[in-house]
Amino acid sequence: MRNKDEHKERLIRDKAMEMIVKEGFDGMSMQKLAKAANVSPATIYIYFKNREDLLNHLYNEVQATFSEVALKGFSPALNFETGLWLQWQNRLRFINAFPYQYQFYEQFRNSPLINHSDVQLIMDFKANMKQFLTNAVERGEIKKMEPEIFWSLAYGPFYALVKFHLQEKTMLGRHFKISPSKLKSMFNQVIKSFQ
Amino acid sequence: MRNKDEHKERLIRDKAMEMIVKEGFDGMSMQKLAKAANVSPATIYIYFKNREDLLNHLYNEVQATFSEVALKGFSPALNFETGLWLQWQNRLRFINAFPYQYQFYEQFRNSPLINHSDVQLIMDFKANMKQFLTNAVERGEIKKMEPEIFWSLAYGPFYALVKFHLQEKTMLGRHFKISPSKLKSMFNQVIKSFQ
């Protein structure tokens, strides 16, 4: 018996995400992917049932990692400002470390493919965030509001800023990381909207 | 001489955007589009040089309309709160009226296709927004900040909320419009972040 080559699967996954980010979903054909990963097209089908299965696996993996990183050191018991700032930092860390994975994730979520994927937001993650919001309201740190308003106010500016920087990267061929001081400064302004 | 059928071109454009929103860029093939618009594939090539040209025309058209609607009644001379609220209302009006066009626009902007398009943000629009920011700072209505921070704070929450509602629409098959009171309430919170 011969074992699957973990390195090979990793390469297939990474090249697929890179190709999708650079050339779009149509730009990632199975044959082009095979060539980029130095394998036979048939090899991809050992690891993934088909193209759709591959894409869903990629999405699942990124979502799992992203959720994990976002919640690193987090607890709903943290006070509002500390907890939200921690999450901003965690998220930015992931985006800086894995820009292709993040951009693939965004592209997938914003495409109709997401409708054919039976993927759910990690339970743990959702529960944590809900509890965090409830606690903050109960402590009187923020006023009561609908979850979608909370989410829009708390993360809308963050993701908008990230988008700016990732677009610059695409245009100039290199990645301008968001400076921590700029992020903190904007965070302080966002916090005001909850007061 | 036979004239071009304006109605026919409009139908091609609208069906193309609808297909892209519903099935993604790969889901919109020239032959499927022809069938949806009740024309021959060759007819599409009378109106557009090729597929890429069609997509770029669609993008240009939506951008032009969107910019126009967004600036309706706007002037950089307006005070900060009035001007920003006007733009929020204008933008939401466009999104509610033309959800497919808006979603196509977003999908295009978030895809690598945008890199191959030589389209620029309408000059007039850019200049207006820049002047608006400058004026608000000079009047002491908001503190001085980089344009990308301003943009992220002023529009990040708005677009995040829009995304929420458009996703709900996709899932349930119908469109839940954002209530004006909910929008105004969030707007008031956003304003605080500039104080």
Next chain:
DNA sequence: AATATAAATGAATGTTCATTCACTTATAAA
């Protein structure tokens, strides 16, 4: 009414696509 012209077409064209298959190769277990 005749004519010139551009719109509009359906049936091709050659290409690329996702996927399969008969086959070879590497290696864990015996």
Next chain:
DNA sequence: TTTATAAGTGAATGAACATTCATTTATATT
């Protein structure tokens, strides 16, 4: 060392793709 098994392959398959082309059709101009 042998053997069973699953990894890995290159070439093939049929479907779908963007685009073209030889014709036909509608109409504005004469």
